Amino acid sequence: MDESILGHDIAGDVDGIISRPTLHEEIVERIRAMIFDEQLAAGTRVPERDLCQRFGISRTPLREALKVLASDGLITLLPNRGAWVTRMTPEDVDELFPIMGALEALSGELACENTSDADVAEVRALHYQMALHHTRGEQPEYFRINQQIHDKIMELADNPSLFQVYRPLAQRVRRARYLANASINRWDAAMREHEEILDALDARDGKRLAALLRVHLLNKLEAVKRVISTPDEKGDVIS
């Protein structure tokens, strides 16, 4: 019919709500992503004018986005002196890891109430893929799958508000967390902990999974602190 002339099928969309994201939401996500993959590095200035040009927008929606990101703690606004990507301090890590531990523990507990066998199978597959990267010493791949497992558990918790609270915290510590994995000792230990995590999820043992996830994260705390309190030669503590 008409659709085929237009070259695409619109039948599926006729009664859905039309989503019109506003600029500032879109920009929040883009800047999030840029901080995530370090196009905007911790401790550097957020180049307002450049970003406006790059995104082809005016300063108003960009600045709205900056306020939102600042309230997440992802960037820091210095009055009259611009926006800067927040740098992680050892004190921040001391504060944030216990919080994230509590939230991950909750995610594990809730996940056990909802997890199907297929879900466990999915996590198991990720787990053994991660184990493979571990034995091969492939750190970036290990780290990526590791993230996926924790994200999957968070998803199984089926609590969008929990994810929303957790996400900005996780993003703030993500880079430091990645670097902390460099320590091989900790890497082996983390892998053993993950065995137990999978086991507890399989058994739907919410309390145990919660405790494991919490300890797993707290164990990383010291490693992360060591990394970020060791300035490299550029004086740039975490990049």
Next chain:
Amino acid sequence: MDESILGHDIAGDVDGIISRPTLHEEIVERIRAMIFDEQLAAGTRVPERDLCQRFGISRTPLREALKVLASDGLITLLPNRGAWVTRMTPEDVDELFPIMGALEALSGELACENTSDADVAEVRALHYQMALHHTRGEQPEYFRINQQIHDKIMELADNPSLFQVYRPLAQRVRRARYLANASINRWDAAMREHEEILDALDARDGKRLAALLRVHLLNKLEAVKRVISTPDEKGDVIS
């Protein structure tokens, strides 16, 4: 000398950092307060123009504040259709209470590591004042002191990030929480739980205090849900 002529002593401030809060920060706090005490009621529109006039500012900083409050979930932005004070649904309560439970539990655990005898004495004084209001059936006073006790424990945790994460959640459920106290059954039970909470804090038993705070909050969940899912005659579910 000069200070006394001006009528106040400025000697204490000479080397402190001069704080210059930006407009949008100030406005975020004001609107927070207005939602808190229901000058802006749940489910109603946030009157952008009125607020601009009232605060004597332009739309730009106000709108920046609205984006921040929206990212906290305190208000909801409908594209091209204004800002509305977020209304609490039973689903929200189901999601938020376990999260707040986990965070309060953590606050209790951390508090036990830092609490001095003087701090315990302070909480004890609040506790018995609250008990008095309970026996007298003075609900608003009871509720206020109850808040103060939980706030005090959060403060003793000495983790600003924890407070920052907790605060927006607490504010979202605050009104529903207040109404839930109306149920006398729950009120007596809550009072007994508070006895135990004080006891655990006094003993610096972090694990126990954590468990108590968590259960305390979870116990409120059902009462709160009952309240908000019972629309009143105006069809306004929580006001």
Next chain:
DNA sequence: TTCATACATTTTGAATGCATAATGCACTTT
């Protein structure tokens, strides 16, 4: 040279302006 100062330039915070979308209301039509 190093340091301080004055001045031009840039950046920032907030107000204003403008195009588009949503809303309210008079007017029709049945």
Next chain:
DNA sequence: AAAGTGCATTATGCATTCAAAATGTATGAA
């Protein structure tokens, strides 16, 4: 009268403008 239609009004999202603050730079003094 109830429901639909078209138009005027208002509100919204974003761009632009403007004043104040911060920054960079050239000049002069020690």
